[in-house]
Amino acid sequence: MSDPTDSSTRFPALRRRGFLAAAGGAAGLGALALAGCSGSGPATRDAGKDGGVPKRGGRLRAAFAGGGASETLDPHLGNLFADAARSKALFDKLADYGADLSAEPRLAERWEPNAALDRWTVTLRKAGFHDGKPVTAADVLYSYRRIADPAKAYRARASLEPIDLKASRATGARSLEFVLKRPTAEFPNIMAAFGTYIVPEGATGFDSGPVGSGPFRFVSFTPGRSTVLRRHEEYWDGAPHLDELEFVIANEESARINALLGGQVEYAHELNPATGRAHEKAGSIEIVRLPNSAMQAFAMKTDRPPFDDPRVREAFFHIAGREELVDGALSGAGEIGNDLFGKGYEYYADELPQREQDIDRARHLLKQAGAEGLKVTLDTSAVAAGFTEAAGIFRDQAARAGVTVEVRMGSKDSYWKDILDSGTLCCYRSGAMPIESHISQRLLTDSTTNATKWQDKGFDTLYQQAQSTKDKAERGALYGRMQRRLHAEGGFLVWGFGDWILGVAPSVRGVAREAPANTLDWARFDKVWLA
Structure with a gap:
């Protein structure tokens, strides 16, 4: 008898049409960084029309x-959208991101800084793991120290860097003091x-039966094929509507x-x-x-010609016909x-005037910059949807300003690594994350993923000042000053924000839309049901 969890047997169309049974080719976080909201916030499908x-x-x-075959249920190792979705179903974080990317409490009931x-004091809510044991401060410290292990390659290690985990301690069964x-x-963004x-204190193996505190329990896992989960009746945020999730x-x-x-499926991602x-x-x-x-942009390297001249960068801002790029x-x-x-x-600076295409201003x-007849190379790749199309559209727009753009196709396998330090202009995309995280990861002098090579000590100082400012309105004003600088002379030509597109069967209800x-x-999936 065939394995009931083997989707290559039960779903032959998936096998015929590229059902993945070996590593490679998956859409990883380099293409779209992953980030997280309260279940009661975003609008969902109108429940009224199904009763x-x-x-x-x-x-x-x-x-x-x-x-x-390389897939794992270890929530600290995941790099793919499938990993993130499975981890969300099985486990919980202390906090997660709302629709506006502000941090909202999850396992952490509340937090307070000095x-x-x-120093931040965190109080945990009453929640339990699938085996009935309570989630405690010891579990939190174990999880964070596991992630921060320098001998491991856990993706979240860099996110936890601001925490002194040796000095941080449990102050009670459900309370902790994090020393920074x-x-x-913005410590909640770290959580x-x-x-x-x-994960539970001492947990090491996950693929044969992970124990989490999430809305679904483990049933079975076949790497590269199928994962079956079942409703966790005692979930702290309310038991899921579904009996099972695959x-x-x-x-x-x-x-x-x-x-x-x-x-053959009721939900199709990406x-x-x-x-x-x-x-x-x-x-x-x-x-x-x-x-x-997904932010859609061209990244100009500000540390080398021709984009070391802010007038050239501003000219490129005015070359872009944004509606045409979004449509095409x-x-x-x-x-x-x-x-x-x-x-x-x-914290988004929506008060700034919308930049319009102005070819005369660009010329x-x-x-003024002595860059008439400019020739530049635009690096792109089929690594992300719309990249090659955007490159062709922008090439034609630039020609109207007397700029010759040569489009160069890069490797899908190495594109994100290649464009970090090489070239002068490239297609760029980023997924959802807090604006503060975008700044810290990509725009500070010592940022490790600074694709535009934007380096400005005054800008760095403003960021550190914001991180030292407790009042949210005052902190927001500092982020506004930083964004005005970037709008005027930064290296990201952000031409659009793409929708993430899902397909669902008519029977599916409760899918968040905002x-x-x-x-x-x-x-x-704990808030989704089948009509």
Whole structure:
């Protein structure tokens, strides 16, 4: 008899159409960084049209791209969207991100800093693991110290760097004092960071039967194929509506959409804009768009010609026809950007005027900079949807300003590493994260993923001042000053914000619609039901 959890047996269309059984080709976090919201916040599908009351029962099958035989249920090792969704179903974090990317309590019931913002007291809510044991401060410290182990390659290690974990301590069964290496006003963002899941003290093996505190319990796991989970009745945030949840791995987008159309799954993750548009009005499935999920940009390296001249950077800001880029590269699935990260997120400087295409102004600035007849190379790759289309559109727009853009195709396997230090201009994308995290990871002099090479000591000082400012309004004003600098002369030409596109069967209810991808309400299967 075949294994009932073997989706290659039960879902032959997935096998025929690129069902993933070996490592490679999955959409990792380099393409779209992962980030997390309260289940009661974002608007969901109108419950009124199916009776108004969630229905209990059934198994939902969700198709994701995966990582083949190398997949793991270790929540500290995950790098893929499938990893994040499985970890969310099995485990909890202390905090997670709301739709505006502000941190909201999860296992942490509340938190409070001292006056200097270098010590934070955290109180845990009453919650239990799947084996009935309570979640304690000892579990939290064990989890964070495991993540921070320098001998391991846990992705969240960098996020926990500000915490002095040797000095941090439990002050009670459900209370902790975190000691920080420096003032950190946005400490809740650390607790909400991707991969900072809490596991039981002493836990080491996860693939044969992980014990978490999340809404679903472990049933079975076949790497690269299927994961089956069952409702956790005693979940602290309310038991899920579904009896069971199955993650089915289908690496190719065509496999996911065909499985959804064929009734083999009820949820298909990560569809491209063309697919979304094609099925939007067909009626056989529903297309769900999660707004402001992916910043779309060109990154100009500010430390080398020609973009070491701020007049050239400003000229490129004015070359961009943003509506054309959104329509052409994203099939209209998004909205225009204003050369700043985080549209709609907490602290976003939405008071700044929207930049418009102005070819005459661009020509004037280039002439001032002695850059008439400029020739530049734009690096792109098929590593992310819309990259090659955006490069072609921008090449044609630049020609109108007398700029020759040569488009250079890069390797999908090494693109993100290649463009970090090489070249002068490249296509760039980022997923949802707090604006503060974007600044700290990409725009400070010592940031390790500074693709624009923006280095300004005064800007660094403003960031440190913000982190030392307890008053939120005053801190927001400092972030506003930083964003005004970036809007005027930064290296990110942010032309749009793409929607994240999901496909669901008509029977699926409760899918959140306002939460960007990888916030808590993304892939929030404990709040979904089958009509």
